[in-house]
Amino acid sequence: MIHSATLTAILFIAATTYLTRILGYVLLKNKTLSNKQRQILEVVPGCVLISVIAPYFVRDNPADLTAIAIALLAASRFSLLPTVAVSMASAAVLRLALA
CATH class of the missing domain: 1.10.287 (Helix Hairpins)
Known part of the structure; x- marks a missing residue:
């Protein structure tokens, strides 16, 4: 929720x-x-x-740091909309998996 x-x-x-x-x-x-x-x-x-x-994500949470790395990789290869989608999905999955 x-x-x-x-x-x-x-x-x-x-x-x-x-x-x-x-x-x-x-x-x-x-x-x-x-x-x-x-x-x-x-x-x-x-x-x-x-x-x-950015200040929110500059912490020691492994899920967030990994999601940032994925977002940067996506941003280097895709346009804005796919990058946002990949970033949001990766952050959600990683937070659930590493919670």
């Missing part, structure tokens, strides 16, 4: 990530962006997400 605090945190992180992406486009909608600027806008939500959740 998921704790209400965990669910709230997930929802706030998702909203922050989404708003970061949308606000970038809304604020810059009348501007002509270079390719480099567009690439930066695409990366910002992921950076926000990582900065929010």
Whole structure:
């Protein structure tokens, strides 16, 4: 069962990530962006997400550390959506297996 605090945190992180992406486009909608600027806008939500959740995972929990390694491997080979799916699944399975 998921704790209400965990669910709230997930929802706030998702909203922050989404708003970061949308606000970038809304604020810059009348501007002509270079390719480099567009690439930066695409990366910002992921950076926000990582900065929010990274401190939680930098602990000595073997399941979380292994899930991070799997996520990094997935990120080097897949696009964002498959990486998120693999990361979430690996974290869930490892937490259950190593609990």
